[in-house]
Amino acid sequence: MLERISDKLAGIVRQLSGKAQITEKNIQDTVNEIKIALLEADVNLRVVRRFVNQTIEEARGEGVLKSVTPGQQFIKIIHDKMVSLLGDSRQTLQLKGPDTLSTILLMGLQGSGKTTTAAKLGLALKKEGRKPMLVAADLVRPAAVEQLRVLGESVNIEVYREDDSTPQTVVKNAIAYAKKNQFNTLIIDTAGRLHVDEKMMAEIREIRVLCAPSECLLVADAMSGQQAVEVAGEFDKTVGITGVILSKFDSDARGGAALSLKSVIGKPLKYIGTGEKVDDLEPFYPERIASRILGMGDVVTLVEKAQNTIDVHEAEKLQKKLQSATFTLEDYLEQFSRLKKMGSIQSLIEMIPGARGALSEDDIDPEGMKREEAIILSMTLDERRNHRIIGPSRRRRIAKGSGTPVFEVNRLLKKFETMRLTMKKATKNKKYQAKLMSQFGA
Ligand SMILES: Nc1nc2c(ncn2[C@@H]2O[C@H](COP(=O)(O)OP(=O)(O)O)[C@@H](O)[C@H]2O)c(=O)[nH]1
Ligand SMILES: [Mg+2]
Known part of the structure; x- marks a missing residue:
């Protein structure tokens, strides 16, 4: 049971998940395909209509179009709607206690x-x-x-x-x-x-x-x-x-x-x-059946990922910081923890506006990142917020605290300074800005 509809919807979901950008037309087309699949599965027409309307409405909201990962956000909406269609959560039998019949x-x-x-x-x-x-x-x-x-x-x-x-x-x-x-x-x-x-x-x-x-x-x-x-x-x-x-x-x-x-x-x-x-x-279990219909594990992982990714708000805040060069080592550190959630360097680069141009792959090898993280963690909050106060004696202290040689600390600070300048320049460039904004769907 449900194999046919599952085949259909899983295909639709696969297509969507790869999309870096989503347009009104994508939403309309996808929803139409889902509508056909549901009707073919003999789902009640009124139910299909409601499902379709709600999905379109939510997908048009800020959450999807402006998201960094629109495909995933859209899938999440479809998934959540499917779960609520099926009854939200597992409904157990409502029986009395063991001593009553x-x-x-x-x-x-x-x-x-x-x-x-x-x-x-x-x-x-x-x-x-x-x-x-x-x-x-x-x-x-x-x-x-x-x-x-x-x-x-x-x-x-x-x-x-x-x-x-x-x-x-x-x-x-x-x-x-x-x-x-x-x-x-x-x-x-x-x-x-x-x-x-x-x-x-x-x-x-x-x-x-x-x-x-x-x-x-x-x-x-x-x-x-x-x-x-x-x-x-x-x-x-x-x-x-x-x-x-x-x-x-x-x-x-x-x-x-x-x-x-x-x-x-x-x-x-x-x-x-x-x-x-x-x-x-x-x-x-509504949740399990929904996942099964939409292509099983794939969806669950995607949905989890979408929940963890940076949202538009954060991205815009980050961009403002970059433009005004108030991007600090603290922000930089935050990107590390985000990376741990996302699980790939490539995704980190994509998460930081302007990073693609400013950083090379070599700058962000995993070992190097671990070292950099240790170094930043050994800094005081003041130092993280204003790296310019970090003079020679502070550098020695940080090196000792993080168990890295001083030259590593120097290298990180130099790299960070360069990165900040490059990003500032990059984000001031009109053409670049337009590209960046389109990346966030703004
Ligand atoms: N394949 C399958 N057959 C079932 C299931 N439940 C009941 N049946 C079969 O359906 C037929 C009718 O079941 P029965 O319990 O006698 O139905 P009743 O008339 O409502 O009491 C029997 O042959 C059952 O073996 C099921 O979940 N799957
Ligand atoms: Mg009977």
Whole structure:
């Protein structure tokens, strides 16, 4: 599931990440491609529209166009929007404490996966340390009780069942039985029903009142696509649900249901069923699914990088300092820590306006940088802010403090002075300034 949309979007993201500049047209084109991919994945049209509009609006904001890394910032927006589309954060089951009985009521259409999910959920909760019991309240299909019994046996969880009874009675008695026998979680499997079947809907409403469930979960089949979203909406209206479990997520369905549910009905997707076996149930993590759709690890790294990079404000401040030659050793030192975050010398050069011309590769070999950092760290704050006060005796002290020969200290100071002058000259040059400003999108 989600492979196709993931292929598409990951491609779009790859293209974007390489872009040093982004135009209005880039934004429009990219968003259009995303729109098509989402629609092809069977995502609800209203959801697509909202996603598209919000993405465009944010991408046009200062944050992207003026950023030093517009491609990455844009990807971050797409990623964040995708996460919020999927429901922001993982929504766990809201159950009572271990000493009080909690009930989970499962409902849905016929064949949606309720009975299988009951056993899967029981197993998951048992692993979390709860004491679950399954309740066979589907008395419509004769084989349903037996199916749950077999499943319960396979996960070693007791199944409460009655012959010749009604679902309401079964539920009532199961609660009493669970309380007496120290179970703390009831998982109630019910008959499949259509939301248009008034009699059956009245029944599930009664069961709901009887068991006052902590969680009322709709089990929906991912393969039914948009219908799953519709059904969720209808059940929410007539019975009230607290969330959805999307079964058969392992199918090659297009994924639109998973992507639309939260936005359309406002109820979270809590788990996904990923196979026929009892341990094929996974908590639904919006963040992970979004990353998967957009091309996995790449995006996460890119987004992290974008968060760490220098922002426009900082860049402009730095540029002003360079122009007025108030760029100090303290600022220079700050670039080192930035480099450590960014992880490459090339990116440092790109971060410092004017540095490309003023510094050669030789000036910034990693070993040399470590030495320079040590030297600056051995200076007092006054010295860092005004390198001109550093006379011979201060140089000797700094050399000693940083464990470097004096000539290294001299070399750094000389290089820094030259760099400052070059940068000042460079940034005063009109043509150069224009180029620099365009680099920051101003
Ligand atoms: N591949 C796959 N099959 C599933 C999943 N969940 C349920 N099924 C299958 O779907 C069919 C109907 O499941 P069942 O639990 O009986 O549905 P119910 O009628 O809603 O109780 C069974 O064949 C299950 O094995 C799932 O997550 N993945
Ligand atoms: Mg069933």
